[in-house]
Amino acid sequence: MALIQTLSLAHLPPSLAVHVALYQEVTNASFLQQQLLLGNSDFEYAFIDASVILSPNHLLAAVFRAVNDSDNGRLKSRNVHSEIVFALSPNNNIATSFRTFGILPTTRSLLVVKISTNPSITASSISQHLSATIEGTAIEFSKDNISKFTDIKKVKKIYKIGNKTDVQERKNRGSEKGTVVGELDDKKEMEVVILGMMALRGQT
Amino acid sequence: MSASVFSPPHLPPPFVNTVPPPTLISQGAEALLYRTHFLQSTHPCALKYRPSKPYRHPTLDARLTKHRILSEARTMVRMRKEGLKVPGVLGVDCEPAHGDNARKGGGGWMMMEWVEGQTAKDLLVAVKETRKSCGREEVLREQVRNLMHRIGTILCKMHEIGVIHGDLTTSNLMIRHGAQQPHGITDGHAEGHGRANNTSGIETEPILREALVNGEVVLIDFGLATSSIQDEDKAVDLYVLERAFGSTHPEAEDEFNEVLKAYGESSRGARVVLKRLEDVRLRGRKKSMIG
Numbered sequence: 001m002a003l004i005q006t007l008s009l010a011h012l013p014p015s016l017a018v019h020v021a022l023y024q025e026v027t028n029a030s031f032l033q034q035q036l037l038l039g040n041s042d043f044e045y046a047f048i049d050a051s052v053i054l055s056p057n058h059l060l061a062a063v064f065r066a067v068n069d070s071d072n073g074r075l076k077s078r079n080v081h082s083e084i085v086f087a088l089s090p091n092n093n094i095a096t097s098f099r100t101f102g103i104l105p106t107t108r109s110l111l112v113v114k115i116s117t118n119p120s121i122t123a124s125s126i127s128q129h130l131s132a133t134i135e136g137t138a139i140e141f142s143k144d145n146i147s148k149f150t151d152i153k154k155v156k157k158i159y160k161i162g163n164k165t166d167v168q169e170r171k172n173r174g175s176e177k178g179t180v181v182g183e184l185d186d187k188k189e190m191e192v193v194i195l196g197m198m199a200l201r202g203q204t
Numbered sequence: 205m206s207a208s209v210f211s212p213p214h215l216p217p218p219f220v221n222t223v224p225p226p227t228l229i230s231q232g233a234e235a236l237l238y239r240t241h242f243l244q245s246t247h248p249c250a251l252k253y254r255p256s257k258p259y260r261h262p263t264l265d266a267r268l269t270k271h272r273i274l275s276e277a278r279t280m281v282r283m284r285k286e287g288l289k290v291p292g293v294l295g296v297d298c299e300p301a302h303g304d305n306a307r308k309g310g311g312g313w314m315m316m317e318w319v320e321g322q323t324a325k326d327l328l329v330a331v332k333e334t335r336k337s338c339g340r341e342e343v344l345r346e347q348v349r350n351l352m353h354r355i356g357t358i359l360c361k362m363h364e365i366g367v368i369h370g371d372l373t374t375s376n377l378m379i380r381h382g383a384q385q386p387h388g389i390t391d392g393h394a395e396g397h398g399r400a401n402n403t404s405g406i407e408t409e410p411i412l413r414e415a416l417v418n419g420e421v422v423l424i425d426f427g428l429a430t431s432s433i434q435d436e437d438k439a440v441d442l443y444v445l446e447r448a449f450g451s452t453h454p455e456a457e458d459e460f461n462e463v464l465k466a467y468g469e470s471s472r473g474a475r476v477v478l479k480r481l482e483d484v485r486l487r488g489r490k491k492s493m494i495g
Binding site for chain 2: 011014060061064071073074192193196197199200203
């Protein structure tokens with residue numbers, strides 16, 4: 001059974017439901033990637049490597065931008081689902097963004113996003129298709145589960161953040177570094193900066 | 205022509221769907237500021253909407269709007285990356301729409317983090333009111349100086365990374381409420397704790413003190429911000445604040461010197477800027493007399 005969560009993002013029309021599922025220990029990532037590369041229309045999903053996602057907010061901000069761009073006729077990639085992957089990127093290269101954020105043969109933890117672009121797409125139809133095709137364990141799409149898979153180092157590298165701010169922060173914080181509160185703060189701060197970079201991507 | 209009641213322009217998509225609709229909190233010549241929420245209704249955010257101006261040529265209008273939104277957003281993201289306290293940028297939309305939405309109105313918007321607190325202006329006005337009635341004027345003055353000190357420090361940091369705000373006023377400085385701690389605990393170290401009981405009639409006073417002593421200074425409104433490392437530009441930035449401060453809070457002009465003092469102590473280059481400020485005071489903010 002797939003664990004699909006259906007969300008409706010604020011500001012977007014309620015008819016455009018966002019379906020999200022999270023998998024761990026996926027074993028057939030290369031098959032799934034192949035379907036995307038072949039352009040198999042049954043596999044119109046945003047498959048995202050969960051290790052580069054910091055928080056639900058990080059992912060959903062990308063969904064929001066992609067849907068808004070799609071709504072305004074500004075898609076840069078093939079469809080709204082590929083646009084979600086592209087929206088995560090801090091720079092303008094679509095192919096690179098797929099390689100960085102999208103599914104790779106080595107992907108073990110996987111986020112799946114599907115937008116209800118027409119009424120025939122429902123949580124149950126997606127759930128059926130996903131459980132038939134993804135070999136992995138479905139787990140709940142929650143803040144805690146997401147952060148379990150996050151590779152903070154990788155995220156910092158992708159968005160080229162951390163070094164300067166981090167060192168300064170540590171200095172300022174001094175003794176209390178490494179505390180749980182400090183860690184949380186750091187992550188929140190990172191999220192804000194990342195959302196800013198995502199929002200500015202491609203705006204010239 | 206009959207005078208008609210002003211009605212704000214309709215918000216563009218996607219905000220036509222927003223439940224509850226964004227509430228207008230402030231308006232300037234260029235933009236309207238709304239309070240709304242980000243992706244979940246529990247996550248408050250600010251929406252700055254720049255409507256298109258019907259009297260401008262559409263092409264020029266689109267270009268100007270886009271340029272202004274982007275330069276503001278870029279400045280804010282850059283500052284946030286450098287660790288300065290400004291509202292984070294959550295989303296930006298400044299491209300003209302195509303397809304179904306193409307005719308639903310131009311303009312563009314930016315969503316920012318919501319800063320819970322009050323402007324330095326409102327805070328200082330409240331201080332002025334309280335100062336008259338409570339018998340602790342000197343204590344309040346001291347606390348205002350404390351706040352001014354923090355303002356000076358953050359301004360210096362901003363200039364250090366090469367950002368000129370361009371419109372420094374006390375309305376563009378927010379004082380974020382500190383973490384909601386009980387007052388007694390947070391200001392245990394602050395002097396006058398015992399005396400606070402004597403002035404029990406003045407209830408606003410502890411709240412003011414909390415903001416003055418612990419409030420976090422957040423810079424807002426980078427609509428006129430530019431990028432420069434010239435001492436002249438930095439000095440003019442400070443001069444603009446000095447003038448704004450003097451006319452809005454004449455009673456607190458002495459405390460303002462604390463801003464400059466803290467500014468001067470915060471970096472090596474800052475003293476030169478303060479020297480330059482003296483020149484600017486003598487001649488006004490326009491160096492070249494052309495235009």
